[in-house]
Amino acid sequence: MHRPSHNRRIVNLNKAQWVKFYYQQQDGIITNRLPAKHTIRGIVIEDDSYALPHHDYPCETALERAIRLDLLDIWEPVCIVQLVANQQLHYTEKKAHAIWAAWNRKIYGTTSNKSTT
Numbered sequence: 720m721h722r723p724s725h726n727r728r729i730v731n732l733n734k735a736q737w738v739k740f741y742y743q744q745q746d747g748i749i750t751n752r753l754p755a756k757h758t759i760r761g762i763v764i765e766d767d768s769y770a771l772p773h774h775d776y777p778c779e780t781a782l783e784r785a786i787r788l789d790l791l792d793i794w795e796p797v798c799i800v801q802l803v804a805n806q807q808l809h810y811t812e813k814k815a816h817a818i819w820a821a822w823n824r825k826i827y828g829t830t831s832n833k834s835t836t
Contacts, residue, residue, distance in 0.1 A: 726814040730800055738822040739799045740815065744792040758792040759785050 732738075743749050748761040756763045770776075770784040785791050798815035800808045800822075810818050 725808040726810055726812070728808060730802070730808055730818070732800075732818075732822055732825050734802055735822070736801045736803065738801070738819065740819040741797055742794045743797050744794050746792075748792075750794075753794055753796075754792075757782055757785065758794075759790045761792065 741749050741751055742753050744758070744761065746760060750761070754763055757766065758764065764781045764785060766780065766782045768781045770779050770781045773779065773784075776784070776787075779787075795811055796815040796819075798810040798818045800810070800818060802808065
């Protein structure tokens, strides 16, 4: 499920109705928080738990097997900006974090460089 990314577009957040931020992995599984541990198809695996025995790899852990078979999920940040007239802009990677931080500054009024006068 690939959506076009608008990472090069500049948006005026004053014209945005709402902004949504989430993480999505390659199979389309969506979560609001980045998992703290490694995952396979959205399921958290323990780093030190042993995998089922295999005759070529007898003492292999679940993480080692996931790395060997290239099964680990790659979580990508996604930020959707809903504009007027039902238009949406989709931002990914670093731009998604930047847009989400700018939206939070606009909504909650937190800025890092306030004047002292």
